[in-house]
Amino acid sequence: MLAATLFFGSLSSFAFLYPGLSNQSLPFYMLRPMHVSAALFWIITGGVCGILIYLPKVYPFARLAPRAERSFALFWVGTILVIFGCYALKQFGGREYWAFPPWLALPLLGAWACLMWAYFAAWRSRRDSPLYVWMWTTGIVAFLATFLEQNLYHIPWFRDSFLRELTVQWKSNGSMVGAWNQMIYGTSLYLMVRISGNEQIARSRSAFFFYFLGLTNLMFNWGHHIYNLPTNHWIRHVAYGVTMTEWLILVHIIQDFRSKLAQDRKLKHLLAYRFIIASEYWVLANLVLALFMSIPAINRYTHGTHITVAHAMGATIGINTMILLSSFGYFLNIDRLRPGLKKSISRGFVVVQVSLSIFWLALITAGVLKAWRETGLGMTSFDEIMQPVRQVLFVFALAGIGLLLGMMPIIRAYWLALRQQEKEKKNGEEEPPAHHRVPESATLPEEASR
Numbered sequence: 001m002l003a004a005t006l007f008f009g010s011l012s013s014f015a016f017l018y019p020g021l022s023n024q025s026l027p028f029y030m031l032r033p034m035h036v037s038a039a040l041f042w043i044i045t046g047g048v049c050g051i052l053i054y055l056p057k058v059y060p061f062a063r064l065a066p067r068a069e070r071s072f073a074l075f076w077v078g079t080i081l082v083i084f085g086c087y088a089l090k091q092f093g094g095r096e097y098w099a100f101p102p103w104l105a106l107p108l109l110g111a112w113a114c115l116m117w118a119y120f121a122a123w124r125s126r127r128d129s130p131l132y133v134w135m136w137t138t139g140i141v142a143f144l145a146t147f148l149e150q151n152l153y154h155i156p157w158f159r160d161s162f163l164r165e166l167t168v169q170w171k172s173n174g175s176m177v178g179a180w181n182q183m184i185y186g187t188s189l190y191l192m193v194r195i196s197g198n199e200q201i202a203r204s205r206s207a208f209f210f211y212f213l214g215l216t217n218l219m220f221n222w223g224h225h226i227y228n229l230p231t232n233h234w235i236r237h238v239a240y241g242v243t244m245t246e247w248l249i250l251v252h253i254i255q256d257f258r259s260k261l262a263q264d265r266k267l268k269h270l271l272a273y274r275f276i277i278a279s280e281y282w283v284l285a286n287l288v289l290a291l292f293m294s295i296p297a298i299n300r301y302t303h304g305t306h307i308t309v310a311h312a313m314g315a316t317i318g319i320n321t322m323i324l325l326s327s328f329g330y331f332l333n334i335d336r337l338r339p340g341l342k343k344s345i346s347r348g349f350v351v352v353q354v355s356l357s358i359f360w361l362a363l364i365t366a367g368v369l370k371a372w373r374e375t376g377l378g379m380t381s382f383d384e385i386m387q388p389v390r391q392v393l394f395v396f397a398l399a400g401i402g403l404l405l406g407m408m409p410i411i412r413a414y415w416l417a418l419r420q421q422e423k424e425k426k427n428g429e430e431e432p433p434a435h436h437r438v439p440e441s442a443t444l445p446e447e448a449s450r
C-alpha cells in the first residue's frame with residue numbers, strides 16, 4: 001500500500017501539472033482517489049497491524065480470537081482489492097477520501113467488527129493498563145464511531161441540505177484522523193517503552209494528562225475543519241478554545257526536547273528508533289503549522305490552498321508513516337539485517353527526510369502564494385491565480401519523485417526482512433525480541449525518575 005501510495009501520488013502530481021498528457025489514459029480524477037485511498041489504507045492497516053502484533057505481547061496469557069483476526073484480514077484485504085478494481089474500471093462513488101461505490105463500506109464495517117471482536121477478546125480492562133493500551137482501545141472505538149458518522153449521508157435527511165452533509169463530512173474526516181492517530185501514537189509509545197526498557201514513560205501522570213488532552217481534542221476540536229461553513233457560532237468558539245489547548249502539547253514537547261535529544265543520541269544506532277526520532281521532528285513542525293491554521297483569521301486565507309495539503313501530507317508521511325516504518329522495522333528486526341541492506345535503509349532514510357522537507361515547504365509556499373493572490377489580491381480567475389503557483393508545484397512534484405526513490409530501498413529491505421523472518425519461523429528458529437539487545441544503560445536517569 002505504501003509503494004502504491006507513492007506511485008499514484010507521483011503520477012497524480014504530474015497529471016495535475018500536465019493534464020494534456022494524462023487525460024487520455026490516467027486522468028487526475030482517477031489518480032487522486034487511488035493515491036488517497038492507498039494512503040488511508042496504508043495508515044489504518046499499518047496502525048491495526050501494530051496493535052495485533054503487540055497486544056499479545058502485552059497480555060501474553062490473554063485469550064485470543066484467531067478466527068476473528070483472520071476474518072478481519074480476509075474481509076479487509078479482500079475489500080481493498082475490490083476497491084482498487086473498481087477504481088481501475090472508473091467506478092467511483094461514496095465521498096471524499098472514500099471515493100469507491102458506497103456498498104463497499106459494508107464489508108469494511110464487517111471487517112472492523114471482526115477486529116473489535118479479536119481485540120476485546122484479548123483486552124483486559126485492568127485499571128493499571130499502560131497508556132498505549134488505552135490509546136489503542138480509544139483509536140479502535142473512535143474509528144468505528146467516525147466511520148459510521150462518515151456514512152450518515154446514506155440517510156436522506158443528511159442529504160436534504162448540502163451544508164448539513166458537508167458539515168458532517170468535514171467533521172467526521174477530521175475526527176477520523178484523531179482516531180488513527182490514537183492507534184499509531186499508542187504504538188509509538190509502546191516502541192519507546194520496549195526500546196528504552198523504561199515502562200514509566202507509559203504510566204506517568206503527565207503522560208495520562210496529555211492523553212486526556214488529546215482525547216478532548218479528538219472529540220471537540222474538529223470545528224476548525226468547518227470554520228468556513230455557516231454553522232452555529234458556539235461550535236466554532238468551543239472548537240477554537242479546545243484546539244488552542246494544543247499549545248500546551250507544543251510547549252511540553254519543546255521542554256522535553258533536551259532530555260529527548262540525549263536519549264536519541266544513545267539510541268540512534270538503532271534503525272527502528274531513528275524513524276521514531278524523525279516522527280518527533282515532524283510532529284513539532286506540523287503542530288506549529290496546524291496551530292496557526294486553526295486560528296480563524298489565518299484559516300480564512302489558508303482554507304482550500306496547498307497549505308491544507310501540506311498539513312495533510314506532512315502529518316500522514318512525516319508522522320504516521322515514520323512511526324509505522326519504525327513499528328514494522330522493530331517487528332521485522334531490521335537492525336540485524338546484513339550490513340548492505342542496513343546501509344540502503346540508512347541512505348533511503350536520508351533521501352526521504354530531505355525530499356520530504358522540500359516537498360512540505362514547496363506545498364506551503366504554493367499555498368501562501370495562492371492565498372495571497374486569491375484572498376489578498378482578490379483575483380478571481382483560477383488560471384491567473386495559479387500561474388506562479390504551478391512553478392512551485394513543479395518543485396513539489398520533483399521532491400515527490402525523491403520521496404519515492406528514497407522510500408523504495410526501505411520497502412525492499414523490509415520485504416526481504418519479512419521473507420527472512422518467515423523462513424526462520426519455518427525452520428523453528430526464534431529470534432530474541434529487538435529490545436533484549438539494547439543495553440540497560442539506554443534508560444536515562446531523568447526518564448527513569450519521571
Ligand code: HEM
Binds near residue numbers: 309403
Ligand atoms: C507515504 C506517502 C504519502 C502519503 C501518506 C500521502 C497522503 C496524501 C493525502 C492524505 C492526501 C489528501 C490531501 C488533502 O486532501 O488535503 C494526498 C494528496 C495528494 N498527494 Fe500525497 N501522500 C504521499 C505521497 C505523495 C507523493 C510522493 C506525491 C508526489 C508528488 C504525492 C502527491 C499528492 C497529490 C498531487 C495530492 C492531491 C492534492 C490535491 O488534490 O490538491 N503524495 N496525499
